[in-house]
Amino acid sequence: MGCRASLWLLISSCWVWGIGCGTMETVLGTLGKATILGVPPKFQELTQRFGTATWKRSVENPLNKEYLFTYYNGNYTNYKPGQIRFHPSNFSLEILSTQRQDQQLYEYSITMEAGETNWHIQLAVYEPVSDPSIHILDWMLANDSCTVTLNCTAARGDNISYSWASSEASTSSPCTHNGSLLLLSYDPTNSSLACACTASNPVSRRTTAFHSSICSIEQQGSWRTGMLLLGVVLPILILIVIAGAFTLVYVIANMRQPREQSPHTEDSTVHTIYSQVQRVEKPKPPCSPVGTDHPTCTTIYAAATNASLPPYSPQSPNTEPKTVYASVMLPIS
Incomplete structure (x- = not known):
């Protein structure tokens, strides 16, 4: 009621x-x-x-x-x-x-x-009001004038009223306004401008100040310098990464080329073949056992080896010297 x-x-x-x-x-x-x-x-x-x-x-x-x-x-x-x-x-x-x-x-x-x-x-x-917070909803810098839209709110409190005023005693301050929203236009070179938002109700009162630095020339200059550095450094970093990638691909390709040119088949192995020569003789008794003083059979040992050994390769066949034992039988007359 x-x-x-x-x-x-x-x-x-x-x-x-x-x-x-x-x-x-x-x-x-x-x-x-x-x-x-x-x-x-x-x-x-x-x-x-x-x-x-x-x-x-x-x-x-x-x-x-x-x-x-x-x-x-x-x-x-x-x-x-x-x-x-x-x-x-x-x-x-x-x-x-x-x-x-x-x-x-x-x-x-x-x-x-x-x-x-x-x-x-x-x-x-x-309920008493809490300390108000000021949020920047929008801002624009044009024609040497900064325009900012500010919103002042308190999280707690009953029947809250909002008002804006200058932190300094001034009758012509652009900060003077009743309500939570403030549309503020000022010269960005004026760094001394400060507005204060007050949230109040019948039992309490809280104030928060706002300093006009968002459109300052110094801040704009630092922003432009940062963008310039980003536009120069970023392309250089991209070029360095691309050059490094091409270099790595080139080195890997050169490492694979000698392996592809090494021999893989045994057809390139050179062997020496010794032919057998027989002569016609009269028949003689069977060969005497090995180790007698006058054996009737002659054994020729011929070695067939490679003329040159290729470089070792895990896939190449066994290229060790091969020994061929040839026995020449003399005809019995």
């Missing part, structure tokens, strides 16, 4: 039940922090005079109320220990850790002889 509806129901109940409604104020509470609900000096005097007071808060509507604290002639009772604290010096109520469900209508009632008088407090709870 909204605050306006709660207030209307409160006023209606005052008229219906004839209760003195007194005055109402709004107190802002910060989520997670302590909140003090104070009592005006007039009500403090009445409490000391009549000695009876009660802290209550509305639940769902002003007619349903929850008792939080009672005070009677110096004695008091806390109905929410660990959540609230009562200060007898000024009769104020402290909420130790404010939560969203504490956003209610609170009532401080003083019982008098002729009736009671009330002090109403509407508590509004807000």
Whole structure:
């Protein structure tokens, strides 16, 4: 239920039940922090005079109320220990850790002889804003002017409002603007321009500065130098890699060529053949055994060898000298 509806129901109940409604104020509470609900000096005097007071808060509507604290002639009772604290010096109520469900209508009632008088407090709870961050959505450098689109956002907080201003006191600053988006145009040679974004809500306020350096001439010069170096060095590196690849292919091809020209067949081996010569003689008795003084048979030992030995190759045939034993038989006459 909204605050306006709660207030209307409160006023209606005052008229219906004839209760003195007194005055109402709004107190802002910060989520997670302590909140003090104070009592005006007039009500403090009445409490000391009549000695009876009660802290209550509305639940769902002003007619349903929850008792939080009672005070009677110096004695008091806390109905929410660990959540609230009562200060007898000024009769104020402290909420130790404010939560969203504490956003209610609170009532401080003083019982008098002729009736009671009330002090109403509407508590509004807000989450504090976090430090805002500035993002560059777009930028352009043209005609010696830099145009930047900035967006300021805060990650946490309720009911956040954004505003832009110059970090220095200036009435004609291009940074002055209300809203999260800022379209900023300035001279890129002006390095002293600084804008600040402020994110705020009823209980907190945070500011972040932005320095105009994105379009600076120095940054553009360094960017162009980097691009120039990239355009010169990269082609040279590519040429070196290609030349190295061609050199490697050429060396491998030359290493394979001698192997392909080496002999692989035994047809190129040169042999020497010795022919046998016979003469006609008269028949003689059979050959005497080997080792006698006058053998009747003559044995010729002929060696057939290669004229020249080719270089050794694992695939070439056996080229060792070959020995042929030839026996010449003389005819018997």
